[in-house]
Amino acid sequence: xxxxxxxxxxxxxxxxxxxxxxxxxxxxxxxxxxxxxxxxxxxxxxxxxxxxxxxxxxxxxxxxxxxxxxxxxxxxxxxxxxxxxxxxxxxxxxxxxxxxxxxxxxxxxxxxxxxxxxxxxxxxxxxxxxxxxxxxxxxxxxxxxxxxxxxxxxxxxxxxxxxxxxxxxxxxxxxxxxxxxxxxxxxxxxxxxxxxxxxxxxxxxxxxxxxxxxxxxxxxxxxxxxxxxxxxxxxxxxxxxxxxxxxxxxxxxxxxxxxxxxxxxxxxxxxxxxxxxxxxxxxxxxxxxxxxxxxxxxxxxxxxxxxxxxxxx
Amino acid sequence: xxxxxxxxxxxxxxxxxxxxxxxxxxxxxxxxxxxxxxxxxxxxxxxxxxxxxxxxxxxxxxxxxxxxxxxxxxxxxxxxxxxxxxxxxxxxxxxxxxxxxxxxxxxxxxxxxxxxxxxxxxxxxxxxxxxxxxxxxxxxxxxxxxxxxxxxxxxxxxxxxxxxxxxxxxxxxxxxxxxxxxxxxxxxxxxxxxxxxxxxxxxxxxxxxxxxxxxxxxxxxxxxxxxxxxxxxxxxxxxxxxxxxxxxxxxxxxxxxxxxxxxxx
Numbered sequence: 084x085x086x087x088x089x090x091x092x093x094x095x096x097x098x099x100x101x102x103x104x105x106x107x108x109x110x111x112x113x114x115x116x117x118x119x120x121x122x123x124x125x126x127x128x129x130x131x132x133x134x135x136x137x138x139x140x141x142x143x144x145x146x147x148x149x150x151x152x153x154x155x156x157x158x159x160x161x162x163x164x165x166x167x168x169x170x171x172x173x174x175x176x177x178x179x180x181x182x183x184x185x186x187x188x189x190x191x192x193x194x195x196x197x198x199x200x201x202x203x204x205x206x207x208x209x210x211x212x213x214x215x216x217x218x219x220x221x222x223x224x225x226x227x228x229x230x231x232x233x234x235x236x237x238x239x240x241x242x243x244x245x246x247x248x249x250x251x252x253x254x255x256x257x258x259x260x261x262x263x264x265x266x267x268x269x270x271x272x273x274x275x276x277x278x279x280x281x282x283x284x285x286x287x288x289x290x291x292x293x294x295x296x297x298x299x300x301x302x303x304x305x306x307x308x309x310x311x312x313x314x315x316x317x318x319x320x321x322x323x324x325x326x327x328x329x330x331x332x333x334x335x336x337x338x339x340x341x342x343x344x345x346x347x348x349x350x351x352x353x354x355x356x357x358x359x360x361x362x363x364x365x366x367x368x369x370x371x372x373x374x375x376x377x378x379x380x381x382x383x384x385x386x387x388x389x390x391x392x393x394x395x396x
Numbered sequence: 397x398x399x400x401x402x403x404x405x406x407x408x409x410x411x412x413x414x415x416x417x418x419x420x421x422x423x424x425x426x427x428x429x430x431x432x433x434x435x436x437x438x439x440x441x442x443x444x445x446x447x448x449x450x451x452x453x454x455x456x457x458x459x460x461x462x463x464x465x466x467x468x469x470x471x472x473x474x475x476x477x478x479x480x481x482x483x484x485x486x487x488x489x490x491x492x493x494x495x496x497x498x499x500x501x502x503x504x505x506x507x508x509x510x511x512x513x514x515x516x517x518x519x520x521x522x523x524x525x526x527x528x529x530x531x532x533x534x535x536x537x538x539x540x541x542x543x544x545x546x547x548x549x550x551x552x553x554x555x556x557x558x559x560x561x562x563x564x565x566x567x568x569x570x571x572x573x574x575x576x577x578x579x580x581x582x583x584x585x586x587x588x589x590x591x592x593x594x595x596x597x598x599x600x601x602x603x604x605x606x607x608x609x610x611x612x613x614x615x616x617x618x619x620x621x622x623x624x625x626x627x628x629x630x631x632x633x634x635x636x637x638x639x640x641x642x643x644x645x646x647x648x649x650x651x652x653x654x655x656x657x658x659x660x661x
Binding site for chain 2: 118121122132133134143151189194213214215218219221223225231232233236238272274303332333337351354361367369371
């Protein structure tokens with residue numbers, strides 16, 4: 084082939100060249116065709132019913148209309164300025180952040196000992212604990228909230244237990260309060276925190292702890308200067324997960340807090356479904372996404388620049 | 397050292413109890429003989445289970461939930477498995493970007509997804525329809541299937557496929573006799589997981605349903621918000637028992653702790 088081309092006349096050369104390149108091109112794209120065919124239904128689904136709707140509400144959030152009619156709409160930042168200048172929405176945002184932070188703290192305190200136990204026990208026991216920890220995630224959130232509902236009712240077991248200790252619990256509001264929401268949310272997201280911390284604890288080289296014991300460190304000292312710092316990546320990723328999930332939870336605040344705890348998702352749902360303020364609801368969705376992303380990024384960046392920055396590599 | 401260990405084990409036990417307590421409370425409460433829900437239950441009776449059978453809205457919602465969960469996991473597995481095979485097998489430019497786009501519905505809050513789909517579906521006449529609800533459920537299930545099948549394919553030996561091809565099997569036969577049996581556990585886990593995710597879903601469904609068409613978790617949700625009676629406890633117990641059975645199958649197949657841990661990293 085090479086010889087023919089080199090020695091052949093210019094006419095032959097010209098006639099062969101397009102043929103060769105088209106075949107090459109064909110072969111180059113040919114190898115993508117089966118992959119594309121397999122991916123096509125999935126791509127159409129995700130683009131058509133996820134990416135386009137998400138972009139569509141981003142576009143809507145910059146539109147100013149009355150209700151659903153978008154015919155004589157104009158572009159503006161009004162939906163966003165309305166959010167950030169109205170004290171009702173700002174206090175709702177602050178309430179959401181505050182409740183999410185409480186959830187992170189509660190679940191951190193309860194999760195760390197479980198994760199530590201998981202990292203120290205036999206693989207068999209570890210498997211059982213993982214099953215107990217993870218399976219509630221696959222049981223509907225309304226069912227889990229109902230259990231807490233029963234316990235937290237004004238005449239429920241917790242109130243009665245407090246009362247039997249001789250403390251007056253009538254002024255204590257557990258249900259339809261921030262406390263109830265924090266209990267419900269931390270209960271549902273605790274498994275994520277446990278699994279995140281446990282994963283980072285498994286990766287710690289056990290000889291490090293042994294070495295520090297040989298060098299005379301007490302178990303407490305070993306924990307604070309070896310185990311805890313090395314588990315920080317798990318603590319950070321667990322906290323980020325619990326925080327973002329709490330920020331966007333609707334069902335638990337609606338059931339356990341009701342009208343007394345108007346967190347942002349509850350307010351946004353009300354705007355969307357009851358008031359039909361779709362452009363404003365779209366803007367609130369993106370505010371929720373943006374604020375969560377911003378806070379999570381600031382938190383992770385500051386942890387990665389902290390005293391323990393080496394462990395995040 | 398002893399004391400520290402004992403405190404750790406005590407807190408571990410309490411945390412596990414804290415996680416499991418909603419389920420441990422609900423099932424006994426469903427056997428109460430009183431007309432209001434309470435824990436500990438008062439007396440013992442099965443009346444709230446027999447009364448459940450007289451409430452057509454719960455029965456209908458239950459069958460709706462099962463129907464949508466079956467359909468969502470079927471289509472989720474179909475689209476997700478084909479896509480995951482393409483991603484694992486072929487050299488596609490920008491593969492990791494593609495995976496993160498295809499699994500992005502997991503990272504967006506369900507509330508935002510519900511808002512977006514409701515607004516988008518309304519002009520398409522899909523809002524409040526069965527098709528709309530099904531599409532929404534497929535969207536939330538498919539990323540899990542992609543992840544499970546990709547994990548299942550991560551150690552896949554492609555020489556087996558080539559060997560079958562050389563021995564004269566056509567591509568369809570290769571898929572059916574070689575590829576599929578080897579990734580069957582991953583596909584089954586994806587299907588069961590999708591079923592549970594769809595069966596349990598509240599937030600996205602809230603935006604997708606109309607008054608005539610509800611799923612079981614939504615029926616529980618609205619009953620808890622409006623008036624609550626021990627009947628909620630008996631419906632919830634039914635949901636718990638079904639979920640626990642499926643979770644035990646998942647555990648045998650794949651290990652639930654590993655699934656959930658991997659699914660949300």
